[in-house]
Amino acid sequence: MSLSRKEKNAYWMPYTDNRWYKTNPRLLESAKGMYYTTSTGEKILDGVAGLWCVNAGHCRKKIVEAVKNQVEKMDYGLSFQMGHKLAFKFAEKLVSILPDKIEHTFFSNSGSEAVDSALKVSLAYFKAKGNNSKTKFIGRSRGYHGSGFGGTSVGGIVANRTQFGNLLNGVIHLPNTHIPSKNSFSWGQPKYGIEKANALNDIIEFHGKETIAAVIVEPIAGSTGVLVPPLGYLERLRKICSDNDILLIFDEVITGFGRTGDSFASKRFNVIPDIITMAKGITNATVPMGAIGVSSEIYNTIYKKNKGKIELFHGYTYSGHPLACAAGLATLEVYEEDGLFERSKSLEKYFGDAAHSLAKLNVVKDVRNFGLVAGIELSERTKSPNTLGRDVYTECFENGVMVRFTGNTIAVSPPLIITKKEIDKLFGTLAKAIKKVF
Numbered sequence: 001m002s003l004s005r006k007e008k009n010a011y012w013m014p015y016t017d018n019r020w021y022k023t024n025p026r027l028l029e030s031a032k033g034m035y036y037t038t039s040t041g042e043k044i045l046d047g048v049a050g051l052w053c054v055n056a057g058h059c060r061k062k063i064v065e066a067v068k069n070q071v072e073k074m075d076y077g078l079s080f081q082m083g084h085k086l087a088f089k090f091a092e093k094l095v096s097i098l099p100d101k102i103e104h105t106f107f108s109n110s111g112s113e114a115v116d117s118a119l120k121v122s123l124a125y126f127k128a129k130g131n132n133s134k135t136k137f138i139g140r141s142r143g144y145h146g147s148g149f150g151g152t153s154v155g156g157i158v159a160n161r162t163q164f165g166n167l168l169n170g171v172i173h174l175p176n177t178h179i180p181s182k183n184s185f186s187w188g189q190p191k192y193g194i195e196k197a198n199a200l201n202d203i204i205e206f207h208g209k210e211t212i213a214a215v216i217v218e219p220i221a222g223s224t225g226v227l228v229p230p231l232g233y234l235e236r237l238r239k240i241c242s243d244n245d246i247l248l249i250f251d252e253v254i255t256g257f258g259r260t261g262d263s264f265a266s267k268r269f270n271v272i273p274d275i276i277t278m279a280k281g282i283t284n285a286t287v288p289m290g291a292i293g294v295s296s297e298i299y300n301t302i303y304k305k306n307k308g309k310i311e312l313f314h315g316y317t318y319s320g321h322p323l324a325c326a327a328g329l330a331t332l333e334v335y336e337e338d339g340l341f342e343r344s345k346s347l348e349k350y351f352g353d354a355a356h357s358l359a360k361l362n363v364v365k366d367v368r369n370f371g372l373v374a375g376i377e378l379s380e381r382t383k384s385p386n387t388l389g390r391d392v393y394t395e396c397f398e399n400g401v402m403v404r405f406t407g408n409t410i411a412v413s414p415p416l417i418i419t420k421k422e423i424d425k426l427f428g429t430l431a432k433a434i435k436k437v438f
């Protein structure tokens, strides 16, 4: 199956070098479990769980059935001044796997919208407390928080910002935690870098704590090449935020739903933020959905301040969409029945060792891992340096394995159902591809 010129022209693909892709389009046609099948019949091992989202594997029967049944029963039901049972049931289920103190959920349709919701709720919280000057946000260099104006502003990826000018005012960035000179090839959390959190104290001193609403970070930065937090770093961020009445938001869009060996990274690292953003694995990516989990302190403050009217002037037509809630409920059941959060933890050692086995290749500059996610950073190459990651990715795909690349770093984050044999295939194919491309 090929694409016509008109079809290629009509579809402007996101975050894609459209010219490159459309010169030699690769089309996915179906998916089951750990594998895609392409339009030309090749089976591709999915080493990235779709886009870090199909945590239970593709086309799980229980989830597919739940969505089919729901679409026949009620395709849509609104959530403004009206409700349906599934949304309440799903919210309750979500709260049961979130860390203690995160007791309320608000639904969006994507991670980007979850991030915007988290930022707006932070502002509403301080307004409700009468702290009108607390409006600044602190993000982090190399952070990714989606594509909305809020997420792009607090995000720390230069390429995502330069085309768009000013973005939000009043955003400051922490330095990232990447210290290759000390931490290269760390297995799990790196030893060095806790002091990177101290930059928050400097920002507070310079801008004044009375001007800052929230700090937002990914517990593990995913999109910029898998940066695992140094030991003690998240704990220190938490303490500085608490000491200065600043909210801490963990963006768990990637790290949620078992990726790190527990339901959420905040639980695995035992550091509880005030707000958690989530999406992707929330419905196993079957139906788009995002959400935020919010502490009782935030919820109650906004709720009590706004009696007799809408408490939060924020929401989406598809907040709590019945198909998404049906998919989400079935997804949580699959995670539980298959013990996938525990499985991710128990496979961590095998997966991490397999990732680190690539360290023996000269061109591998660093390997970073945690739970079922790993980043393999490659040295620059002299011929066509800009296309290195892409060439490794293409070589892997041609040999039946899907990975992801960001610059010179290859990321892997397979569905949590992956077997040891498939882990061997994933890293074996990657090793061969790296050797061939250099």
Ligand SMILES: Cc1ncc(COP(=O)(O)O)c(C=O)c1O
Binding pocket: 109, 110, 111, 112, 113, 115, 144, 145, 146, 147, 218, 222, 223, 251, 252, 253, 254, 279, 280, 290
């Ligand atoms: C940490 C993080 N936050 C937010 C997002 C944005 O999610 P979405 O693409 O669903 O808007 C992503 C997407 O990869 C992400 O990794």
